Amino acid sequence: MPKFICVTGGVVSALGKGIATASIALLMKRRGFSVSPLKFDPYLNVDPGTMNPFQHGEVFVTDDGAETDLDLGHYERFLDEDLTRDNNVTAGQIYYSLIERERRGDFLGGTVQVVPHLTDEIKARVRKLALQGAQLVITEIGGTVGDIESLPFLEAVRQIWLEEKGRVAFVHMTLVPYIKTAGELKTKPTQHSVQKLREIGIQPDMILCRSDRKLSEETRDKIALFSNLPEESVIEALDVDVIYEIPLIFRREGVDDLILAKLGVVAPPPDLSDWEELVRVLKSLDEEVKIALCGKYVHLRDSYKSILEAFNHASFSNRVKVKLRFVDSEEVEREGAEVLLKGIHGLLVPGGFGQRGIEGKIAAIRYARENGIPFLGICLGMQVATIEFARNVLKMERANSTEFNPKTPHPVITILPEKKGVLYYGGTLRKGAYPARIKEGTLAHSIYGETEISERHRHRYEFNPEYLGAFEKGGMTASGLSPDGYLVEIMEIRDHPFFIGVQFHPEFKSRPMRVHPLFHAFVAAARKFKESA
Numbered sequence: 001m002p003k004f005i006c007v008t009g010g011v012v013s014a015l016g017k018g019i020a021t022a023s024i025a026l027l028m029k030r031r032g033f034s035v036s037p038l039k040f041d042p043y044l045n046v047d048p049g050t051m052n053p054f055q056h057g058e059v060f061v062t063d064d065g066a067e068t069d070l071d072l073g074h075y076e077r078f079l080d081e082d083l084t085r086d087n088n089v090t091a092g093q094i095y096y097s098l099i100e101r102e103r104r105g106d107f108l109g110g111t112v113q114v115v116p117h118l119t120d121e122i123k124a125r126v127r128k129l130a131l132q133g134a135q136l137v138i139t140e141i142g143g144t145v146g147d148i149e150s151l152p153f154l155e156a157v158r159q160i161w162l163e164e165k166g167r168v169a170f171v172h173m174t175l176v177p178y179i180k181t182a183g184e185l186k187t188k189p190t191q192h193s194v195q196k197l198r199e200i201g202i203q204p205d206m207i208l209c210r211s212d213r214k215l216s217e218e219t220r221d222k223i224a225l226f227s228n229l230p231e232e233s234v235i236e237a238l239d240v241d242v243i244y245e246i247p248l249i250f251r252r253e254g255v256d257d258l259i260l261a262k263l264g265v266v267a268p269p270p271d272l273s274d275w276e277e278l279v280r281v282l283k284s285l286d287e288e289v290k291i292a293l294c295g296k297y298v299h300l301r302d303s304y305k306s307i308l309e310a311f312n313h314a315s316f317s318n319r320v321k322v323k324l325r326f327v328d329s330e331e332v333e334r335e336g337a338e339v340l341l342k343g344i345h346g347l348l349v350p351g352g353f354g355q356r357g358i359e360g361k362i363a364a365i366r367y368a369r370e371n372g373i374p375f376l377g378i379c380l381g382m383q384v385a386t387i388e389f390a391r392n393v394l395k396m397e398r399a400n401s402t403e404f405n406p407k408t409p410h411p412v413i414t415i416l417p418e419k420k421g422v423l424y425y426g427g428t429l430r431k432g433a434y435p436a437r438i439k440e441g442t443l444a445h446s447i448y449g450e451t452e453i454s455e456r457h458r459h460r461y462e463f464n465p466e467y468l469g470a471f472e473k474g475g476m477t478a479s480g481l482s483p484d485g486y487l488v489e490i491m492e493i494r495d496h497p498f499f500i501g502v503q504f505h506p507e508f509k510s511r512p513m514r515v516h517p518l519f520h521a522f523v524a525a526a527r528k529f530k531e532s533a
């Protein structure tokens, strides 16, 4: 019989519920269960694909091409498993499918309602994962208890609890703020949020208390009393520097034991020795390499979540700390690359959409190319690197992507013919996993150590194959192509120590224990550059 764990949050958003959910999932996996996480996002957008990074942060792409919430990235990294579109469901999707069914006449003239129709649809999405073989489905409900839009989701998991007697555990995460003027931690917001949950009919089995300092005995007792829980079910979740420490802390606090006891199952203790090693190493690194990340959303760290994590993985694999310098590409336009990039050992230009900051990225890439600084370009970063090369090496002065200048005389990046004319916004992107072939004897080949790869994409524009001859002659090689040889997936400069751009997003496939080879090699090259400087 499948079992269910449901994670909710209270008081404020951005408490790290996603990481908590991922940590519980990891602990359960290590205790021998097949685990499937499910993130419910209560907003009405169908997916985050067209949402502004300012509001949403990174869009995480799965192998099957779903544009998902960034929590899916945490789940994949912690579980070291590939997830699918079934692991992230939005209210928009639920309503959409319900309304489609209504239009088709599936309800035979009946009134379609939030309860039971919407809630049934939500429950079906949870049970789908159990039907796919998961012994444990861990549901995380986005947003905060008390939000109007999350009510149907809470009602649905309450019903699951009713129907699956004894096979459901509720975990509630809250904030216990420290009030400076009073000199103490305050439990009232937690009390209120638990009350809210109980009003809906959900009695949490555990409270995870986020706080920046230790909970006193008294604080714990108070939260336990008001939450109707034994004291050991009030868990302290202190702030940490390394997110990979959370599962270890949860283990010490007995989170997995409490959940299993609630679900009435016994399982051997988890082996977390590799995670202990990971955390020990990440906390003790002192040698540093400086890598600049030059993009448009550098003040919003969430927009580059997977890249930041991939660098953590490469820090671990290289045993060197990556110190990131966030460089705003528009600032490069104003102040010049030299001023902002001086002293770096590597440059990464990430993916992105739209014209803003492009010229700054071009200047930054030129600086890296001319100074032999290791460069990794991801998606837009790769496209811009080819524009820079076309302009400054191949002397095609007004070379550009048709995304930024539809009238450029040298459209080195463009929409390839078979994609033209598709107007459905958000529907024309190449998304998800595609295979590629790597040419032997190239930098890409030495990095991957193999010739067949599969990587995740999310873009509309491609390198224009008409220009390939000119690039090859000028010193930039297409070292990775689609199996039919048509699409350029990797570009590299032959006479540069490490200059590589990829049309895909390697960051989505990097894992703590299985760093992505491109990130590993890039950080290794940065260290070499540092040592030779």
Ligand code: GLN
Pocket (backbone or CB within 6 Å): 350, 351, 352, 353, 354, 378, 379, 380, 381, 403, 458, 459, 460, 461, 462
């Ligand atoms: N804007 C570019 C395109 O659509 C790059 C997208 C990206 O970097 N993800 O092709």
